[in-house]
Amino acid sequence: YVQRLSAVYITLYVLIAVISMLVNGTPATYESWSTVWSSSLVSSMTLLFFTALLIHAWIGIRDVILDYVHPFGARLVVLSLFAVMLLASGLWVARVLFNAIN
Helix, strand or coil, X not given: CHHHHHHHHXXXXXXXXHHHHHHHCCCCCHHHHHHHHHCHHHHHHHHHHHXXXXXXXXXXXXXXXXXXXXXXXXXXHHHHHHHHHHHHHHHHHHHHHHHHHC
């Protein structure tokens, strides 16, 4: 259910972003992009988007690894590497969004 719910949110976010850019136009300069991202609503929804994306990716890659990597040690190493990579990506996104607000 978590993967399905995250997929629904990811789809809605992308649709709203595309429709918004079609209606309002794509920001052309750094200043206009900065204005878009400085909104706390946009930053919050984007942070939620990336959280859903990372959770969705974790569940998907975990299922694939559990299906195809059978030795326990190898499975643990591969899962740990992906967990660290996804966690680092999430922290990077949070830092970027936090800096955009401030």
